[in-house]
Amino acid sequence: MTRFGTGRYAALASVAATALLAGPAIGQDGGDLRMLWWGSQPRADRTFEVIDMYEEANPDVSIQGETVGWSDYWTRLATQVAGRNAPDVMQQDYRYMFEYAGRGALLDMMPYRDEILTLPGVSEESLESGMSDGKLWGVSLGVNSVAMMVNETIFEEAGVPLPENGATWEEIKQLAIEVAEKSDRIDYGVEDSSLYENSFQNWLRQRGKDLYTAEGELAFEESDVVEWYEFWADMRESGAAPPADVQALDQRSIETHMVSLGNVAMGFAHSNQLVGFSAINEDEIVMRVFPLVEGSTNEGHYFKPSQLLSVAASTEFPEVSVDFVNYFITDTEAGKVLDVERGVPISDEVRDAIRSELDEDGLAQLEYIEALDPYAGPLPPPPPQGAGEIDQMMARVGQEVAFGQLTPEEGAARLVSQAESILSR
Amino acid sequence: MSSPTEPPGYAAAAATPLIVPTGRRARLTRALGSSGAAYVFLFPWLAGFLILTAGPALYSLYLSFTDYDLINPPRWAGMDNYMRIATNDPKFQDSVRVTLTFVLLSVPLKLAVALGVAMLLNRGLRGLTIYRAIFYLPSLLGTSVAIAVLWRQLFAGDGLINNLLLGIGIQGPSWISSPDTALYTLVILAIWQFGSPMIIFLAGLRQIPVDIYEAARMDGASKARQFWRITLPMLTPVVFFNAVVQTIDAFKAFTSAFIISGGTGGPINSTLFYTLYLYQEAFGYFRMGYASALAWILLIIIALFTAFSFLSARYWVHYDD
Known part of the structure; x- marks a missing residue:
C-alpha cells in the first residue's frame, strides 16, 4: 500500500461526502414532490408561481416543476414512468390519461375525496371527465371545446x-x-x-x-x-x-x-x-x-377537459400530492395567477373570482364557453386504447x-x- | 510490496521466466496472463461498452420477443412481433421503401459531390484550410435541429427556393409538404453535408504519387482519362470506406425527417424514415417490444448491406502494393 496511501483514500472519501452533502436538499418533512406538465413559456411562468405560493403556505413541502413541449412530453413521461421515476403530480390529456390509468400508473383519487380533495365550487358533473368505473384518475384543469x-x-x-x-x-x-x-x-x-x-x-x-x-x-x-x-x-x-x-x-x-x-x-x-x-x-x-x-x-x-391533473400511483406522498391538486384547481388566488390559460376553471368560485381580472381574450374564452350550451351535447365516453x-x-x-x-x-x-x-x- | 528497486513484475516475467517473481503485482500478472496489462488499460472502454452498449442491446433483443408498454412488466410474446412485421405491417413496408430510396440516392450523390469538391481543393489553392473549414461546416451543423427548421423555411411554398424560381418564371410547389417531393428535400439536405467524406477524399488524393500523373501526361492521357484510369482506381479504398460509413449513417438518419415532418413522417408517410417509425412505435404508441424487434431488423439490414459491400470490394477496390 505505497502508491495510494490511506491518506489519499481518506481525502477522496471526504470529497465524495462533501459532494453528497452539497447536492440537492434531501427530504423535506412534508414531502418532496415533482410536477411535470407540457406547454408554453407563459404557462410555465404561471405554474411556477403557483408552486411557489403553495410552498410558501406549506413550508415543509417542496415541489420541483419540470416542463417540456407537447411533442416531447409523452416520451418524457413514458420513460420516467418506465424508470420507476414518475412525477408525483402530472398534467394529463383526456386521451392518454385512460391509457395510463388502464396500465396502473395513476392513483385513484376518489378515496381522498372527503378529506383532502374537497374541491369547493366544483360540481360532480365536471369531475366525470376524469372518471372511469367510479375511480377518479384526474381532475380537469379547465374546460374548453x-x-x-x-x-x-x-x-x-x-x-x-x-x-x-x-x-x-x-x-x-x-x-x-x-x-x-x-x-x-x-x-x-x-x-x-x-x-x-x-x-x-x-x-x-x-x-x-x-x-x-x-x-x-x-x-x-x-x-x-x-x-x-x-x-x-x-x-x-x-x-x-x-x-x-x-x-x-x-x-x-x-x-x-x-x-x-x-x-x-x-x-x-x-x-x-x-x-x-x-x-x-x-x-x-x-x-x-x-x-x-x-x-x-x-x-x-362538448365541454372537454383541456388537460387534467393526475397523481402517480407510485408516489411516496399521495396525501400531499392530492392536496396540491386540490389547491391548484380550487384556490382563488392560484386561479388568478393561472388565469384561463389552461381553459375555463371548473370551480364556480374561481371563475367568479377571476372574471373581473381577465383580459379581452380571457373574457372572450369565458363567454364562448358560457354561450356554448345550445351547441353542446354530453361528454363522449373515454377514448379506447x-x-x-x-x-x-x-x-x-x-x-x-x-x-x-x-x-x-x-x-x-x-x-x-x-x-x-x-x-x- | 513493490519497492522502487524491484523491477516491474510484468517485464521481469517476460524477460527472465526462470525467476518466479513474487508480490501482488506478479500474482496479478499470472492471474491475467501476458495480455493482462492490455485488459487493464482497456478497462474504461470495455466497461463503457458492456454497460452502456452491449447490455442495453442484449436487453432490447429480449424485449423484441415481448409485449412491453413501458409501464407493465414485459410479457413474453415469442415471435409475434417479428411475424407481424413480416406479414401485416404496411407502415413497415413504407418505411423500408422510404429509407432505401433515401440511402440509394443520398449516398452516391453525396460521395460524388464530396469527391468533386475534394479534387477542386486538391489543386494547391492558397487558403486551403479556410475553404476546407467552410466546406466542412455543413457536416457539423447539418444534423442539428436548427438546420432542419431552416430547411423547412427554404422549401416551403413561399420559401426562398420558390421565390428564386419565381424570378425565372416558375411557380414551384410546396416542396416539403408534397408527398412527391418531400423526401428529395431531405436527400438534398444530406448531400449538403458532404464535409467529412470530402476531408477523407482529400487525404486520399494526397496519397496518389504525382509521378504517375506525370507519366500519364507524357503519354498524352487526357484529364478525363487520368481521372478514370488513375485517380479513381487509386482512390477506391477511400471510396469504399466512405461508402460503408455513409451508408450506415444514412440508414440511421432521423433528426431531419423528425423536424421537417413534425414527427409524423408525413405527408402520407413520404418521409417516414425507418428510425422515425421505430421512434413512433416506441414512444408514440408505447410498443417497446415491437420497436425493439424493428431495431433488430434494422441492424440486420445494415449488416447485410455492409457485408455485401465487403464481399463486392474484392472486385473493385484496389490495394496496390
Whole structure:
C-alpha cells in the first residue's frame, strides 16, 4: 500500500461526502414532490408561481416543476414512468390519461375525496371527465371545446360580414369563397379540416354519431367517412379550402396553423388556444362555434377537459400530492395567477373570482364557453386504447384523399379497416 | 510490496521466466496472463461498452420477443412481433421503401459531390484550410435541429427556393409538404453535408504519387482519362470506406425527417424514415417490444448491406502494393 496511501483514500472519501452533502436538499418533512406538465413559456411562468405560493403556505413541502413541449412530453413521461421515476403530480390529456390509468400508473383519487380533495365550487358533473368505473384518475384543469378561429381583421379589410354562431357549413363555404376573392392577403377562405379528428367528431356528433362507443368500438359507418371526404373535396374544388400541399404545412401547432401562417381566414382549434393565437397573430382573432350540418342535433360540441391533473400511483406522498391538486384547481388566488390559460376553471368560485381580472381574450374564452350550451351535447365516453394512433392514421388517410391518391370511397374503406385493426391490437 | 528497486513484475516475467517473481503485482500478472496489462488499460472502454452498449442491446433483443408498454412488466410474446412485421405491417413496408430510396440516392450523390469538391481543393489553392473549414461546416451543423427548421423555411411554398424560381418564371410547389417531393428535400439536405467524406477524399488524393500523373501526361492521357484510369482506381479504398460509413449513417438518419415532418413522417408517410417509425412505435404508441424487434431488423439490414459491400470490394477496390 505505497502508491495510494490511506491518506489519499481518506481525502477522496471526504470529497465524495462533501459532494453528497452539497447536492440537492434531501427530504423535506412534508414531502418532496415533482410536477411535470407540457406547454408554453407563459404557462410555465404561471405554474411556477403557483408552486411557489403553495410552498410558501406549506413550508415543509417542496415541489420541483419540470416542463417540456407537447411533442416531447409523452416520451418524457413514458420513460420516467418506465424508470420507476414518475412525477408525483402530472398534467394529463383526456386521451392518454385512460391509457395510463388502464396500465396502473395513476392513483385513484376518489378515496381522498372527503378529506383532502374537497374541491369547493366544483360540481360532480365536471369531475366525470376524469372518471372511469367510479375511480377518479384526474381532475380537469379547465374546460374548453373545439372552436372556429376567425381572422376578424381580414374579414373587415375585405368588407365581408363575419360568420355568426349557428352558420351552416354551406354558408361558411360561400363566405370562405367570398372572403378569399375580396381579400388580397389570402387565397383561400377556410382551412381543410378533413384530416382532423376533432372536426370529424364534431360533424359526426351533429349527425347523431360519434367516434367511439363506450365499448371502445367505432361509432360511425364507412358511409359517413365517404360523405365527409366528398364534402371536403368539394370545399377544395370550389376554392373555399386550400389544396393538399398547402394544408400539409400545418404541423398541428398554433404556430403552423393555416390561420397563423396567413393562408386562410377561418380555421379550427380549441377555445383555450385563443390566447396562443392572439399572441402569435397580429390580426384580431375571434371565436365562433363550429358550422352546423343540415338537420344538426346541435350536440356537436362538448365541454372537454383541456388537460387534467393526475397523481402517480407510485408516489411516496399521495396525501400531499392530492392536496396540491386540490389547491391548484380550487384556490382563488392560484386561479388568478393561472388565469384561463389552461381553459375555463371548473370551480364556480374561481371563475367568479377571476372574471373581473381577465383580459379581452380571457373574457372572450369565458363567454364562448358560457354561450356554448345550445351547441353542446354530453361528454363522449373515454377514448379506447389506440385512439392516439387512430388520430394520426386519420390524418394520413385524409391526406391521401386530399392529394388525390385515393378516392373518397377508397379512403373511407382504408380508414375504417385500419382503425379496426388498431383497435383490435 | 513493490519497492522502487524491484523491477516491474510484468517485464521481469517476460524477460527472465526462470525467476518466479513474487508480490501482488506478479500474482496479478499470472492471474491475467501476458495480455493482462492490455485488459487493464482497456478497462474504461470495455466497461463503457458492456454497460452502456452491449447490455442495453442484449436487453432490447429480449424485449423484441415481448409485449412491453413501458409501464407493465414485459410479457413474453415469442415471435409475434417479428411475424407481424413480416406479414401485416404496411407502415413497415413504407418505411423500408422510404429509407432505401433515401440511402440509394443520398449516398452516391453525396460521395460524388464530396469527391468533386475534394479534387477542386486538391489543386494547391492558397487558403486551403479556410475553404476546407467552410466546406466542412455543413457536416457539423447539418444534423442539428436548427438546420432542419431552416430547411423547412427554404422549401416551403413561399420559401426562398420558390421565390428564386419565381424570378425565372416558375411557380414551384410546396416542396416539403408534397408527398412527391418531400423526401428529395431531405436527400438534398444530406448531400449538403458532404464535409467529412470530402476531408477523407482529400487525404486520399494526397496519397496518389504525382509521378504517375506525370507519366500519364507524357503519354498524352487526357484529364478525363487520368481521372478514370488513375485517380479513381487509386482512390477506391477511400471510396469504399466512405461508402460503408455513409451508408450506415444514412440508414440511421432521423433528426431531419423528425423536424421537417413534425414527427409524423408525413405527408402520407413520404418521409417516414425507418428510425422515425421505430421512434413512433416506441414512444408514440408505447410498443417497446415491437420497436425493439424493428431495431433488430434494422441492424440486420445494415449488416447485410455492409457485408455485401465487403464481399463486392474484392472486385473493385484496389490495394496496390
